Amino acid sequence: MASLTETFAAAVELLVSGDEALWTIIGVSFRVSFTALLLAIIPATLIGFALAYWRFPGRWLLLSLTHTLMAVPTVVVGLILFMLLSRAGPLGDWRLLFTQDAMIVGQFLLCLPLLVSMSHSAFQGADKRAWETAKMLGANPLRCLWVLMLEVRYALYACFIAAFARIIAEVGCAMMVGGNILNYTRSITTAIALETLKGEYAQGVALGLVLFILAMVLNVGMGLLRGKGQLASR
Amino acid sequence: MSTTKKSTLKTFIRSAALAALAATVSIQSYAEDLGIVRLATTTSTYNSGLLDYLLPEFEKANGATIQVIAVGTGKALRMGRDGDVDLVMTHAPKAEAKFVNEGHGVQPRGIMYNDFVLVGPKNDPAGVKSANSIKEALAKVSATQSLFISRGDDSGTHKKELGLWKQAGTKLPFEGYREVGQGMGKVLQISSELQAYTLTDRGTWLAYKTKVDLEIASEGDKGLFNPYQVILVNPAKYDGLNTKGAQALSDWLVSEETQKRISDFRLHGERLFIANAK
Amino acid sequence: MTPDSGSTQGFLRSLLPWIGSDKSEKSRPSGKLADQQSPSDSVHCLLSIEGLTQSWPDQAEALFKVDTVSWDGQQHIWLQGANGSGKTTLMRLISGLEPVQDGEIRCHDSSGAGDQRICYLHQTPYLFAGSVERNLNFVIRSLKADKRPAAREALELGLKLAGLEGLRYQDAVTLSGGERQRLALLRAWLLQPDLLLLDEPAANLDDDSVELMHRLVTDLIDKGAVIMVSSHQKNLLTDLCNTRWSISSGTLAASSIEG
Structure with missing residues (x-):
């Protein structure tokens, strides 16, 4: 089908020519997802660490809950958030619905369980001696944690990348609480959904390419980091 | 006729089987007549409930199955252009005119407006x-x-x-x-x-x-005012379109009886569409 | 707070060492303020263990039991026992890396300054990523600010003592087994602990490395530290010891080593 190649050519041209509308959308996506990830990393890592090192009552329950939350579809998170933030909802006075902040909150909630679960596994697989040695050498708890995080840094990077990939590629929640408003809350994925609906495939394909390239860059980057890690631990 | 209980039963079974066969055949023959008709329309049309109110009657009378694909007007016309559907029902006069002028569609007919x-x-x-x-x-x-x-x-x-x-x-x-x-x-x-x-x-x-x-x-x-048109996808452009079914549906929509039913349609007690086919 | 609920508290304490610690006394893990053990004669008791019972998580039978034993400021202990008798566990308990299940381990701070320091060295040491110097700087940065300049000065001497002066800028992961063990000990040396626990320090090491470690440990002893060494074989480090703790058939017995 000729139109397939035509669409691809048009998509690449849009990207290369620096089409403003297109890059605004990409900007919104990155701003929202990066902010959500940055906000989530610290609490999630701490929770993941606590789950791995601290046998407290309810720990098992919290772990199961984390795994369950990971499987919750993004639209469900979106729906719950929508109901909370709606003018009729309990948090309606915050007037957050259909803003980037609402999208950030949604993506924060989406990546938190994933980050907790993966950082928990990372810490669980860590060499305990790292923490113990730091402690024996008089480091304060924060510094011990830092040493431990350095020890499992590759697993943590992988965890952050997976979380970022999940939220930048999700459409359900972003559409619901963001509202796909041009120049405000239109992200890569909601734009693709819209362009397909309009029958305008070129922009959709261009945005899809961005996600594809992003995934590739992240994975290649991860591979390089891992390679370096192997070299260092030989 | 010597009738025992047994033979009555036999006769009954035989006739029932025949009737069932006849019914199957008749459904098949109807299905062969019009088959599956694919209609692309706009979400607003679909969401109004008008099609659910109108189409079952057409399907029953003609043994056809109508697959309604509810999308935006742009996508609906695009699907028509790509030969993915047999006919479109939309409400964007300019885009529709372009669609027809470019030879993607034929026989545009106004059916109603809201x-x-x-x-x-x-x-x-x-x-x-x-x-x-x-x-x-x-x-x-x-x-x-x-x-x-x-x-x-x-x-x-x-x-x-x-x-x-x-x-x-x-x-x-x-x-x-x-x-x-x-x-x-x-x-x-x-x-x-x-x-x-x-x-x-x-x-x-x-x-x-x-x-x-x-x-x-x-x-x-x-x-x-918002006029609705139904347009057949140009049969000359694609093989395998169910133009026969689409034509029948288009004819049926502008028929006097259906037009009256369109005007009778009520949503939340209010009249939504005014039929205006000529 | 009771000793039974030790697991979470033990963790809490390991995370936040100031919790449940008294200026002059640290009691692990119960946090109970034990009576200050009256020093017997002139020798101050550093640490005492009472009614300690430790077992593996899923096993009913105890790994070992300790009725009462104390460690005073002049005792250098050679900890003996067969493989799996619990030597490592006992050392980890003393250094607070493992929560005590039943019983008590009390530390009695001789100085009263609340900074008695116990340092346990793993049998296979963990080195931080980066150079030898970076590993040592980690210790210096852990010290109180007023002690850092002295430690920085001592670093040169320490590198010489440990025979690592040529490897200062080398990546720690590239060190040999003996060098790793020496670097780990040098880190502890910089820290100047009051109690140094060495877990099989001489296992699989060449004589030169043991010799160098001996120099470092002797220096620490001269500065007032006491040591505990677990080892199967007699070596230069166990020769420094004057007391024998041996775990056999699940109980710990202390005796002096005839010099």
Whole structure:
């Protein structure tokens, strides 16, 4: 089908020519997802660490809950958030619905369980001696944690990348609480959904390419980091 | 005829089997007649419930199955252009004219119209309610830099809205103009949340008006009328189209009886469409 | 707070060492303020263990039991026992890396300054990523600010003592087994602990490395530290010891080593 190649050519041209509308959308996506990830990393890592090192009552329950939350579809998170933030909802006075902040909150909630679960596994697989040695050498708890995080840094990077990939590629929640408003809350994925609906495939394909390239860059980057890690631990 | 209980039973079974066979054959023969007809239409048409009200009768009478694909006008026409459907039912006169002129569709027929309304916050910050025409109403919205939510999805409603802005002499986008690229229902929700104005078809408005915190700000202007057309996808362009079925459906839609049924259709007790096939 | 609920508290304490610690006394893990053990004669008791019972998580039978034993400021202990008898566990318990299940381990701070320091060295040491110097700087940065300049000065001497002066800028992961063990000990040396626990320090090491470690440990002893060494074989480090703790058939017995 000729139109397939035509669409691809048009998509690449849009990207290369620096089409403003297109890059605004990409900007919104990155701003929202990066902010959500940055906000989530610290609490999630701490929770993941606590789950791995601290046998407290309810720990098992919290772990199961984390795994369950990971499987919750993004639209469900979106729906719950929508109901909370709606003018009729309990948090309606915050007037957050259909803003980037609402999208950030949604993506924060989406990546938190994933980050907790993966950082928990990372810490669980860590060499305990790292923490113990730091402690024996008089480091304060924060510094011990830092040493431990350095020890499992590759697993943590992988965890952050997976979380970022999940939220930048999700459409359900972003559409619901963001509202796909041009120049405000239109992200890569909601734009693709819209362009397909309009029958305008070129922009959709261009945005899809961005996600594809992003995934590739992240994975290649991860591979390089891992390679370096192997070299260092030989 | 010597009738024992046994033979009566036998006869009964035999006749029942024959009847069942006949029924199967008849359904098959009908299905062979019209088969599956694929109709692309707009979400607003579909959401009004009109098709669910009309089409079962056609399907029953003709043994056809109609697969309705509800998308935006742009996508509906695109599907027609790509030969993915047999006919389209849309409400965007300019795009439809282009569709026909470019040879993608044939036999455009007007079947009915409904109208659009401008809805907005109950406190009417732009003072639209005092306007005498839709042109004036929209000019007030843009002059006061009020929030206005646009469908922004190339749908019939979106195209209508763009046409109206042009008539009102407003240059888009103005401060407060937001394109959301979503369906009408979602746009009404967003407008309600952000307390903004928006242009909606009356059907969706009737379905949503109890769920949103908005009310009609302007209606009744001739410029707000919304004509629907049904167009067959050009059979010369693609093999394998069910043009026979599409033709039958098109004919049926403009028939006197169906036209009357369209005008009788009520949503929330209000008449939604005015049949106007010639 | 009771000793039974030790697991979470033990963790809490390991995370937040100031919790449940008294200026002059640290009691692990119960946090109970034990009576200050009256020093017997002139020798101050550093640490005492009472009624300690430790077992593996899923096993009913105890790994070992300790009725009462104390460690005074002049005892250098050679900890003996067969493989799996619990030597490592006992050392980890003393250094607070493992929560005590039943019983008590009390530390009695001789100085009263609340900074008695116990340092346990793993049998296979963990080195931080980066150079040898970076590993040592980690210790210096852990010290109180007023002690850092002295430690920085001592670093040069320490590198010489440990025979690592040529490897200062080398990546720690590239060190040999003996060098790793020496670097780990040098880190502890910089810290100047009061109690140094060495877990099989001489296992699989060449004589030169043991010799160098002996120099470092002797220096620490001269500065007032006491040591505990677990080892199967007699070596230069166990020769420094004057007391024998041996775990056999699940009980710990202390005796002096005839010099």
